[in-house]
Amino acid sequence: MITKKELSLCPVETTVSLISNKWKTLILRELLSGTKRFGELRNGISGVSQKVLTQNLRSMEDDGIIGRKVYAEVPPRVEYFLTDLGNTLRPIIDAMAEWGLGYQAMVNNSNETNVASR
Amino acid sequence: MITKKELSLCPVETTVSLISNKWKTLILRELLSGTKRFGELRNGISGVSQKVLTQNLRSMEDDGIIGRKVYAEVPPRVEYFLTDLGNTLRPIIDAMAEWGLGYQAMVNNSNETNVASR
DNA sequence: TTGTATAGGTACCTTTAAGTAACTATTGGA
């Protein structure tokens, strides 16, 4: 968890320091639809390696954004979920999703002709 | 500008691929309040080096998010501004700013006591 | 003639992030 003196003065910078990373944003996207197991996250986030996924999950756990629940089973089962704090990030991811949709639509229109030649 | 085939299927990923970077987000924050000169951006974004600022500005220009206007003056004057597309990113930065404010308030309360001992 | 201001470019080096592969633990089942 970040401490008071580490807080940047600018709120945007504060937010960026917690979720500016590509992988964290995608982890957030996954967990917004509910609790997920480690393997589900790895499958859901294309291109992420086990190491990097673990690293980012730990970091987000430290930041209090996500929670981790280990079940005493074999083979192991570990579930990740958003904390209350993590859930408050939802509007940011929603805004990103919405913008991405608009952008995709724009690109699909603007180079329809170029792409048609593929 | 991104081409159709480079578009990720996920809208969040599309957005992240354009602005996931810390510096780009901060450049965006600066330009949301209006046109800025290079030097103003460098001063407004604490910790950014000239090289990195230039690199990110070029990349954002290529992505069609910002524009660049060079005045034929000496010493040179170059202004950066958001394009129409860039302006559509405003809700994302706004959401980040709002979240950051809430988070700062939370941290300021939760470790009031620890911090009091400084 | 020399310095100043602005917006870079470039070369070189360091730091950080990420990829890859191999290894661990445990237990139920073939």
Place this chain on the structure above:
DNA sequence: TCCAATAGTTACTTAAAGGTACCTATACAA
């Protein structure tokens, strides 16, 4: 007895990002 399954860890390597310092152009002012 040995393999499969899950969620990791660790060591080693490569790629990307960033830092630092120094260089450029040019018109004006001292």
